[in-house]
Amino acid sequence: MTVLLKGGIVATFTKGSNEPSVYPADILVQDSVITQIGINIDAGSDVEVIDCEGKWVTPGMIDTHRFLQSRLTAAEVRIGQLAGCLDALHSGVTTLLDHFHAATTPEHAHASLEATIQSGARVIWCPARQSGPTQLFPSVEYGNEEDTCKWQMESLAEWGSKNGGKLTPDGRVTLGLAYDIIETGPISAHQAALQHARENNVSIITAHVVKGPRITTWRDAGLLGPDVVFSHCNCLYDRTDPDDEMWEAMKDNECAIASTPIDELGMAHGNPVAIEAVQRGVKCGLGVDCLSVNGGRSHEQIERDGHAGPKCNRHLCADAFRLATLGGAEALNLHDKIGTIEVGKKADIVVFDTDSANLAGIDDPISGITFHATNADVELVMVNGEILKRDGRLTKVPWGPVAQELKQKAREVRERFPREELEKLWHQWYEAFGAPKL
Structure with missing residues (x-):
């Protein structure tokens, strides 16, 4: 699978630099790897082009x-x-x-x-x-x-x-x-x-x-x-x-x-x-x-x-x-594979929607992501070159069925462990052993 992220604003650190780099660029992903970063990369007929104009593109x-x-x-x-x-x-x-x-x-x-x-x-x-x-x-x-x-x-x-x-x-x-x-x-x-x-x-x-x-x-x-x-x-x-x-x-x-x-x-x-x-x-x-x-x-x-x-x-x-x-x-000893937007790195990439209510007034992606962005602003997520979230929705595993099963299991857990029983156990534990120390 080949994907071209077109027209985004890349925000990334690179090895050996103490300052982040922020610059406009296209990113070409082939299979699981970033193979090209540049301006006006030409996409072939078999390349999926994703419009990232004005959006922030960061490492995962x-x-x-x-x-x-x-x-x-x-x-x-x-x-x-x-x-x-x-x-x-x-x-x-x-x-x-x-x-x-x-x-x-x-x-x-x-x-x-x-x-x-x-x-x-x-x-x-x-x-x-x-x-x-x-x-x-x-x-x-x-x-x-x-x-x-x-x-x-x-x-x-x-x-x-x-x-x-x-x-x-x-x-x-x-x-x-x-x-x-x-x-x-x-x-x-x-x-x-x-x-x-x-x-x-x-x-x-x-x-x-x-x-x-x-x-x-x-x-x-x-x-x-x-x-x-x-x-x-x-x-x-x-x-x-x-x-x-x-x-x-x-x-x-x-x-x-x-x-x-x-x-x-x-x-x-x-x-x-x-x-x-x-x-x-x-x-x-x-x-x-x-x-x-x-x-x-x-x-x-x-x-x-x-x-x-x-x-x-x-x-x-x-x-x-x-x-x-x-x-x-x-x-995690994975800096040769992930953590930055660079040619040769694995394509673990996040795209932020800069037209959102949280980010529309912010011009700096580093401060915007650190202080203002939420998961609602994450428009696209790619891991190993595979798109797992697109247009703000999870795609590989749809959330709806997961949510329904999660709710059912949560109800079963709450029935099995009523709140009053958990409170009682916690007080017994604390009185016997004090606060857990790790």
Whole structure:
């Protein structure tokens, strides 16, 4: 398939540049790759021409930490996973690092992977190496851990050995691993598990770090590397020592951070570290984590100390735009394939409707996308050269049937877990264990 995006305004970072490039250009896409960028590219008779006159054309956004699912039945996981991927695509997010923590049975894992592939999104699918609790009170027990670990490790080898970790023929979905159990059991077991993962073509290993010294635990066990992405890392905020051991461990081992500022502030994790990571030379991308969590306050230190507000922000909208595109690609070690609009890159492209109510008065695509655009302004989404959203509507997987099934499954979940029962369980959990610490 050959497509010419005609007359758009390209907004992109490129490798080695600290400033975004904004310029008018046509973009020719052949199969899955950008093959030409220029003015007045001549389209042949077999080329589909899409009019992008005056519209903004950007790289697809990259989400380096998102939960698409929770612990539900396999059927509920399937529709939730599909809906989550489609929601991301609808918003112009073309690449996802999915921390899939519901891979507690083969059926759940299969349902999630099937839905992920069906969506058409580019996904590093990271099933979590953990089992579901078989008892919460009076203490948490994991009665199925031995059997769960066995099939998960066997499945990891099966998934990773078929095609070098590619879970789709075109490489759009690849294998990763989520690993949050580093503090449990002997460290030798974790060393063996992660060695097994790396030997079986796992491209990314991701884990949560919020508070505490988990980074040094990984470092001391010899587990860090350029394939490790730690989510959040709020414990690194405002560590003024230039030789801080945790920052040094991240940089020396070429690890990456998935920063999720909105939910980190909303969940009182602490201040986000995305900009500081970039300043310290540590790879960093952005993520949303859980879409149900809203944001918190900014400049809280200034307000608390009673000073006047700042004259301007220290960081620019371009910094956020880079984190969401090229920065995310660097964090996932995919910067040679995605994250920019350049010849030879995969055609993961988003087109914004600049005639919308949100964007019609904005002349700068970088600030417009960062501050004003919503998913309603995303007119076209292309992943790997395939158009998944056109004229503001999802095309590969129509949303209507997905919405109906999602509503039905949601009703079943609410009937199975009434609000009052969930509130009771939460209060019991909190009283017994306090706030969860990651």
